[in-house]
Amino acid sequence: MKKPPVLRIAAVQLLLVSLTSAVLHLSGKPVMALSVLIGGALCALPGAYFGRRAFRDGGARAAHRVVGNFYRAESGKFILTMAGFAGVFVTVKPLNAAALFISYGLCVIVQWILVARMVR
Template identity: 75%
Template structure:
């Protein structure tokens, strides 16, 4: 079965935020650690969903289904990201919002860098 690179990128993102969260947690900052992990997960999990949904079809004969899959996958990724942020801000207390957004932004930048490296 074909595994798109997007899934590998999501796994790398989750691994790195888990390591950062573990370092922060054992460094005595459990709220920041949780916030960092959640921020990374809010980026990586919708990306993994996108990779799973967008790359289900391949080949020239399936061109219409490929385009349709990409649109649906991107819409689902967007909805999952919005719902994830809404749920986190509604449920998680205490929360370090700065750490959450820095982690999310760092995962987005990491995604860009890894995609650029894979495309080369």
């Protein structure tokens, strides 16, 4: 069974936020550019962790391990995301919170779209 392309999805997300961030930075909005980049990374990196952790095992004989891996992967993704947001709000000054959350939300939508297209 072929493993899902989770790292490709994270790479596409990071590429999109990097390009958007570069355009914003070049147009004279460095705080917004950094906020967009961080928001995208807070979505893509825990998502990549989830994918790598959840899909380590495969096959019918490993069903019990697969279920356990999914629970651990989702818990780890949640912890990484929450710790990432907390760390950003404590350490990054100045920060455009709206740009951070919008970028995060758009990355989640991009992830859904890419997963839906790859599942077909």
